[in-house]
Amino acid sequence: MTNETIAETSMPDVPEGHGAAQADPDAKPILEVDGLRMYFPVKSSGLVRRTVGHVQAVDGVSFQVPEAGSLGLVGESGCGKSTTGRLITRLYEPTGGSIRFDGRDIAKAKPRELKPLRREIQMIFQDPYTSLNPRQTVGAIVGAPLEIHKVVPKDKVLPRVQELLEIVGLNPEHYNRYPHEFSGGQRQRIGIARALTLQPKILVADEPVSALDVSIQAQVINLLQDIQREFGVAFLFIAHDLAIVRHFCPEIAVMYLGKIVEIGDRDSIYGNAHHPYTQALLSAVPDVRQAAIGGRRERIRLQGDVPSPIDPPSGCRFRTRCPIAQEICARHEPPLMQIGRRHKVACHFPGRLGEAPREPLTTGLLGVDGEGRPDPGASPSNDLVEQPGYADTWFDLDAKSIGRA
Numbered sequence: 001m002t003n004e005t006i007a008e009t010s011m012p013d014v015p016e017g018h019g020a021a022q023a024d025p026d027a028k029p030i031l032e033v034d035g036l037r038m039y040f041p042v043k044s045s046g047l048v049r050r051t052v053g054h055v056q057a058v059d060g061v062s063f064q065v066p067e068a069g070s071l072g073l074v075g076e077s078g079c080g081k082s083t084t085g086r087l088i089t090r091l092y093e094p095t096g097g098s099i100r101f102d103g104r105d106i107a108k109a110k111p112r113e114l115k116p117l118r119r120e121i122q123m124i125f126q127d128p129y130t131s132l133n134p135r136q137t138v139g140a141i142v143g144a145p146l147e148i149h150k151v152v153p154k155d156k157v158l159p160r161v162q163e164l165l166e167i168v169g170l171n172p173e174h175y176n177r178y179p180h181e182f183s184g185g186q187r188q189r190i191g192i193a194r195a196l197t198l199q200p201k202i203l204v205a206d207e208p209v210s211a212l213d214v215s216i217q218a219q220v221i222n223l224l225q226d227i228q229r230e231f232g233v234a235f236l237f238i239a240h241d242l243a244i245v246r247h248f249c250p251e252i253a254v255m256y257l258g259k260i261v262e263i264g265d266r267d268s269i270y271g272n273a274h275h276p277y278t279q280a281l282l283s284a285v286p287d288v289r290q291a292a293i294g295g296r297r298e299r300i301r302l303q304g305d306v307p308s309p310i311d312p313p314s315g316c317r318f319r320t321r322c323p324i325a326q327e328i329c330a331r332h333e334p335p336l337m338q339i340g341r342r343h344k345v346a347c348h349f350p351g352r353l354g355e356a357p358r359e360p361l362t363t364g365l366l367g368v369d370g371e372g373r374p375d376p377g378a379s380p381s382n383d384l385v386e387q388p389g390y391a392d393t394w395f396d397l398d399a400k401s402i403g404r405a
């Protein structure tokens, strides 16, 4: 068994005037994802290529992004974050589930129906070096969507491009330069300008600062925050650690091997995490480590490798690396259970670090006994689980009863 270490990360300094973004609990969702699945076929080698399995890259993911709000999607490499982003922008067609954008299910929208959607859902990519065509000028890159979608007359394209360059903090006179004449941070600003060209309602930002120096990361995050405030655009902000999304996202979803294991508002995730995986990720963030994991300073080092998404573990996918796994964890997948006003967790033994309950809390929901065997006397219930948003009632772990808003 190898020792998997989650790299220690720190939040880039955020200059004054850029406080943490706040959630509006009453905002209506611009994006509602329910039971989203993406299985990539695995083909055999040889002349006749048969499907011999599936990579379960995204497997039953549900969440909401509020209008003009932002949700952070966090997890280790390979957990399905980019695939989720690409499904939402409909670069892929999902295997299953629904994607409601502005009230309409776009999961199975046809190419013709997708064209207008491309204006409203845009993506910012991780690597500013490969995501810009090196042979095109900045003006051509940023102006291309305007020409394709014919949203402004030809003579208005350049003024609009210059306006966008100014918005993202670049010199508007540099529209005729090529990407290689810019630094990494500046290139990412070009990518952001391109994404803003058509005034989208939501931006899927796939690790938009991971390729940049820490000093530049804060500037780009501040720019994204300014853009969000000024234009009211919503964000799905993808990151591989919890440090980056902390100031940007009032709500965070933690993914592991294709599933959301915990989702909640900032206070629930950073100050009251109930899933062992979230606790391990938090322990890699020095400035929140102490508060978030019960005053302990040490890192939680997860044992073992992330299993293959082609043949994920039965029951809870985290069980092969979980320090508190029990028998029921191999038998049943834990449902994503609401445990607070804006907090859900998928674990049979949810609790603060070192305070996990002795008995599984999910038996009533699943209709099983403590080891996960069928309990003929129990009546399974789907209440409190698996909706994209938050219900008005939840299972209050402290009171061991139903909580109400």
Ligand SMILES: Nc1ncnc2c1ncn2[C@@H]1O[C@H](COP(=O)(O)OP(=O)(O)OP(=O)(O)O)[C@@H](O)[C@H]1O
Binding pocket: 040, 055, 056, 057, 075, 076, 077, 078, 079, 080, 081, 082, 083, 084, 240, 309
């Ligand atoms: N087009 C594809 N065909 C087959 N498998 C794929 C494809 N795209 C992604 N995968 C697999 O799906 C899983 C999820 O990949 P994805 O890129 O979504 O992860 P990620 O969370 O974005 O990781 P990273 O942090 O490294 O970017 C991985 O096991 C990956 O190998």
Ligand code: SF4
Binding pocket: 275, 276, 277, 316, 317, 318, 319, 320, 322, 323, 324, 325, 326, 329, 334, 346, 347, 348, 349, 350
């Ligand atoms: S369900 Fe079991 S294996 Fe999964 S995180 Fe909870 S305790 Fe660990």
Ligand SMILES: [Mg+2]
Binding pocket: 081, 082, 083, 206
């Ligand atoms: Mg990715």
